[in-house]
Amino acid sequence: MSDQQEAFEHIQAVKAAHEGELMAKANVVGVGIGFRQRQQARTNDVVLVVLVEKKVPRALLAPEDIIPGQIDGVPVDVQESGRILPQ
Numbered sequence: 001m002s003d004q005q006e007a008f009e010h011i012q013a014v015k016a017a018h019e020g021e022l023m024a025k026a027n028v029v030g031v032g033i034g035f036r037q038r039q040q041a042r043t044n045d046v047v048l049v050v051l052v053e054k055k056v057p058r059a060l061l062a063p064e065d066i067i068p069g070q071i072d073g074v075p076v077d078v079q080e081s082g083r084i085l086p087q
Helices: 003-023
Strands: 028-038 041-052 074-080
Touching (some): 003 074, 028 074
């Protein structure tokens, strides 16, 4: 198994273990695996992506709604997606 495949499987396991608690946070509309975004540009870093309806300054969030920058050694990228509605 390649290092990249092993890293991806670790991210999948972390996503499965923490998706419920992340989805319970205010403003979170989705959790997935994807590439880190830096100033509207995609990097090659594969991360746990937490989608929020709207990015909010950390100072305005309740402590329980702050999304950590890393979970179980996996980097986390918060990305604004807007509202996601079922069709």
